[in-house]
Amino acid sequence: MQGLSITEVEIPDSVDADNAADFLACVEVRSTVWAHDSGSADEVRPADEMLPVWRKQEHEPKRMLLARLDGRPVARAITEYRAGDTSDTAWLHVEVVPEARGRGIGAELAARAEVLGREVGATKFIVYAPCWKVGGPRLAAPTGFGDVAADTAETRLLQRMGYRLEQVERGSRLPLPVAREVIDAMRADAERASEGEYRIHSWTGMTPVHWREDMAQLITRMSTDAPSAGLEEEEDVWTVERLIADETITAEGPSTEFTTVVEHVPSGRLAGFTTLIAPDDMSRPIDQDDTIVVREHRGHRLGMLLKVANIAYVQDARPGHPRIVTYNAEENRHMLSVNEALGFEPFVYEGAWRKDVVGEV
Template sequence: MKIRRLDTTDPDELKQWYAACVASTRVEQPTFVPKPFEEQVRQVLEPELGAERYDLVAVEDGAVLGAVMLYLPMEDNRELVWLVVDVAPAHRRRGVGRALVAAAEADISAERRELVVPARLPADRVEDHPYRRFGEAMGYAVATVSTDRVLRWPVDGSLLDRLAVSPDGYRIESFVDGVPQEYRASLGVLKGLIDVDSPTGDIEWEASPVSPEHYAEELRRHVEAGRRLVESVALDGAGEVVAYSEIVVPSVPERHLTQEGTLVRSDHRGHRLGLAVKVANLQALLDLGVTNPSIRTGNDDANRHMIAINEQLGFVPDVAELIFAKRR
């Protein structure tokens, strides 16, 4: 078995890599619908702005056994690196995962002192699942636990009517495929606080604001991939974005909708703005007429306030996500 970088110029290897990662995910999420192959490859070739991303693969006799994705922030949080490990079911319990993690750790520069590894598993197996034993055997500790929740789509419009709020002194607006230019600076500042202001256990984050230029580039990539971006914002009297919620509509209708960030600026909390922007965003989705089967969101288990809002909206627990971390 050899560990090396994924050959992004080899179509056959890319297909094997994609198949191994999908099969790995479906071990604990059997109904998982992946991104289309072409879209997944595009994300490897064109990673997010302000970050580097590459994959190492375990190869034996021309077959891809598994892979580890390395995601490295390049502008903020430069001490961090995310590792996502996948091993095809047929090749597990052979040391492939251990070899991939060891190779990734050896490939990372010394400035990357915090290594973070996520793992999704059944909510009732948090304490004894093999993924936990694997992480701990590799020297990683559980930094925090979050839970993915799912809302069947479409949601009942009458529920949204009952939950809709209009906080005094604020204006709620919704947009599809991009907010107006005049909102992008303050929205970008708020988006950069999502990991700082939300519970993340033992992992420390720096603010990572999204500039208007980065926002425009992210939007371009969504559109080119056939995705839609639905965003709702709360504006204060000065026209600043002080709360937001966003949902990504995937390029294929079989995939779940993804609830991305929802955040209220700390000095504007206590006015039910979180509920206001989430309800407005779901209403905007209804108006858009999307037919995807569900919306998926995730919250750190310590984020009781946002969990309560999601439960009001009908989200139910699906799978747990352990976030492992190792400091070196």
């Protein structure tokens, strides 16, 4: 396309660095896309909040492309993968500002992102694509849970490029604050179901030293125990060293992690955890990060216990945030039932698409 240029973005050490211009332009593209498509400022994030994610390159390498049309930033693409010789998956993402759509820029960036994936040996590509359209023809997920619009530009492009829909995720919001009497009643009910064998602990920021080994194992289980349908996402192994490095970088940014864990008292080991990430800007929503109860401890309402305890914890520590935002697989009916009981309401559905490239040149 005449006037289109695509360059790879150098990740700066800070947003004030001399080489930060392209990174800042990509953040602006992201904010423009989300604000337009969602009609909300919830995902309009400052660059200093986004940068820590991009500085975590040792275990989760990420590359980003910036597209300019006649010199103006109009789109970006991301290729993310896992370090290690056994990794076979790349996660791709493309965003184009509204006024530049319909010109083939998204298709060109998607193809370039796939090239970056092939360079690191990926034989499987996964794309998570938000679907904002309601009504009209639908494409159902093979899991039997959820669907996306069948006639959007994103759906048509993904199918044309050989991707198939495997899963649908639901984005939900919970208005804050949740009334304390509601939280207390739900926590008491969940504690009765746990039969006195489990104990809650909460902390802010870095994981306490004596829980680091258990937390590393729980985060690893996120990649094997969470529903992944036909995506067949590979195990992502976490060590204590990786946990410390990850939390150190996060702590350098303008956000705070609030974590609640549940200890299995007879064994003294952690059975699950949940983390909320609260930005320093009180006008912005809180992100629900990982939540898991490992398989061998399910059936005791620990998911509910973790969620309500952590919401109470963050509300006491940081009152004033407008809402919590979370994403869950549509077939994860247990966690969705917990969220619905708390008052979460859906605002978007996201298709998870897969493409296998074994044998392609």
